[in-house]
Amino acid sequence: LLAELSARQLRFDRITGAAPVVPGSVALALKDVDADMLCSRVARHVSLSTGSACTSGQIDMSHVLESMRLSSAEARSVLRIFCHRYHAEAEIITAADYIAAGADRSRLVTGDVRQ
Numbered sequence: 001l002l003a004e005l006s007a008r009q010l011r012f013d014r015i016t017g018a019a020p021v022v023p024g025s026v027a028l029a030l031k032d033v034d035a036d037m038l039c040s041r042v043a044r045h046v047s048l049s050t051g052s053a054c055t056s057g058q059i060d061m062s063h064v065l066e067s068m069r070l071s072s073a074e075a076r077s078v079l080r081i082f083c084h085r086y087h088a089e090a091e092i093i094t095a096a097d098y099i100a101a102g103a104d105r106s107r108l109v110t111g112d113v114r115q
Contacts, residue, residue, distance in 0.1 A: 001083060002026065004096030010103055015068065015078060024083045029070070030103055035079045037106040042098045047082040 005012060011031035021027070030038070035050040042048065065075040081099070083092065 001081065001092050001096060004093055005099060008096060008100035010100050015065075015070070024085070025080060027078060027080045029074055029077045030079055031077070032107050033077050033079075033103045034106045035077050038079060038099070038102045041102040041106060045098045046095045048099075049080050050076075050078060 002014070005028075012028040013031075015027045015029050039048055039050055062075060065078060070078070079099075081095075083095075087095075
């Protein structure tokens, strides 16, 4: 999935670095993307959420992301994506298409956080 997102010129940072994560999950900070808006655009097609697992859907910044020293704007660009071992390659490619297209429509114009 990460290779497919990169191939679509989507700029992201894997926020967990080399730390162990739940198999099939990845947490990304998408450059200048409003992750809540992206989720609302593509959640019907792709298994994803915003923030950290312990505070998904809450208004306040996650204490986990805060402890990772992410700024408020960076935290609002964090997206968690989930895959499982039964996903076919075509499904991963389709998910990357949805995420990249949704990210293009969910960009923060000024880089400021919208409420």
